[in-house]
Amino acid sequence: MSASRVTIKDVAKLAQVSIATVSNVINGTGRVSPETQRKVEQAIGQLDFAPSASARNLKDKKSSLIAVVVPLLEKGRLQDNPFYWHLVRGIEESARGVKLHVILVGIGPDETFSFVREQHLDGLIFVGAFARTELVESMLRLGVPCVFMDSLVDDPSFYQVALDDELGGYIGTKHLLSLGHERIALLTGVLLEGGVNYCRWQGYRRALEEAGVPYRPELVYEEPTSSLGGYRAASRIGAKTGGITAVFALSDMAAIGLVKGLHDLGIVVPRDISVVGFDDDERARYCIPALTTVRQDIVEKGRTAVRLLTAQLEREPLAERRVTLGVELVPRQSTAPPSR
Amino acid sequence: MSASRVTIKDVAKLAQVSIATVSNVINGTGRVSPETQRKVEQAIGQLDFAPSASARNLKDKKSSLIAVVVPLLEKGRLQDNPFYWHLVRGIEESARGVKLHVILVGIGPDETFSFVREQHLDGLIFVGAFARTELVESMLRLGVPCVFMDSLVDDPSFYQVALDDELGGYIGTKHLLSLGHERIALLTGVLLEGGVNYCRWQGYRRALEEAGVPYRPELVYEEPTSSLGGYRAASRIGAKTGGITAVFALSDMAAIGLVKGLHDLGIVVPRDISVVGFDDDERARYCIPALTTVRQDIVEKGRTAVRLLTAQLEREPLAERRVTLGVELVPRQSTAPPSR
DNA sequence: CGAGAAAATGAAAGCGTATTCTATCGAAGG
């Protein structure tokens, strides 16, 4: 079978030095003469030695591991929004740059976070609205660096990366208003106070108010954030009775489903109804018609989270613990002035 | 600051037993009287003790960690195909079920795999065509269980999960043939011998051959597997000169870009040109027109990979080390008989 | 050339767990 693991001892023996010296060479600590260094390095190369992370972690109480914690849907399923891939790859790319590995973990409503302590995780990135406040608090109490993304918390002592959701809601709505729309429906996921949809909804209201257009609660459609949710909402939104001429969907997924649903009903976008999405998912550009949307840079969001994490790991004081990323309206073909 | 870590010693002291007994209680090993067990469990609960994975790993030379290894694009970027999310979540969901954690790692063309040994990884899932054969071989030599997904290797001793790509290529093409198309273009990513596109291409050829339609190399368009790649191919494919009436795109991403590109050229799908995609990405259903495509279950692919991995970890002999998942044609609205 | 300083190296002690081996205790058997 495979020979037993090569240890620092084997290296020391081969290089005819002590294990402490080998350790020093590896970590660049202490003082080592160039000649010894060379000998050791050669021995390492020859034996193809790789220091055991477990042993090192045991000593240092670190792990070079950070976890991306994503809330689970029903039945232990992870969110199926491919959006998450961009987030995760942004995180992985940055983490790799600072020699951290990323472990992906779905967390259910009644699971324990014991693995965090078991694994000596160096940090956590919580994605999405976390209701499990007791758990989160216990993490913070343990002194494990945490970053919250799109979270509900409003505590300035928390490290957070968020999007200027209110502004996003505002500019999307404003775009439709400036085209001349007044009966603008809002297609949103669940409106949880403090959550992303909630903030966007606030921006929607602000835009309406500024334009002197009355806010009508009956134009707010709360549906699951998915293409299917959007598709299903189409029939209700498209009903002539509402007189709706534009819809602001708070995710591209929902917007795409909506457009499809409207299309299947014979309602043409943007001629009959204008649609604005949110995210600027890659597919938005390739829709027919191409989707006007509010752009956010998800990969950048992931990178920012890692930056906030490493700032904590390295005890860098940060001017602002909460980073709010910008949004941008991307006008395409799914919006047009209302037809008379 | 936070009190120093709770160890098994503290538990032992509180429960007034030895650490060995505590260890036995935790792992269900040895023989422990019910009363002692209760005492220990209470102490664990009281101290909120979580055993150190590092220490355990050091002892056991395990880590309960598996890595999903994804080849990097240029500049350390991870693949941006959201497709990967479904794969990764399939893996995570299954891994969680068997108490394994998933670490995501992008691997570049000249990076070393040292982290695999450093972290004592229990297993690896290689995704995509891996050219780094030396590295892979060194992993196998180390005895680290590996599973290859969509790989180039054709060695039956390797654990692999693949798709019946040849059949996928066949049924997609056959569908178009049966509608009456003859000049069927193939829009593919890079054709690497043994790779997924290559197999699908073989299926395409077989279908043509069976139908007595001559294979024309000039109808094969090798473009990057992306929406942009598809979009760019549109002008060449749509040129009247080719007389192309149908296109089989080997990914939904490319198909969607293609449809958009054709649309922008005033070419209507499926009236002027039929399009078939591959994957059955969620978005395929919500396209306008909804995309006919060859369906594969990516989440299942991830689950299967974990199954193959755990089979190795538990030394279960497996009848077949290579699992080939099926494909299925999903007819939708992007295909129709050719117009005269 | 020798004393003291600086540089290089090595010995040893943990880090927190699993595990083997020994010791103890109570009960069953003679």
Place this chain on the structure above:
DNA sequence: CCTTCGATAGAATACGCTTTCATTTTCTCG
């Protein structure tokens, strides 16, 4: 009542590394 055995509990050790501290070697300069 003593022996023997099974059931439990505990002491000791190893896992591979980092790190402090002491020790040895080399260098510098009076």
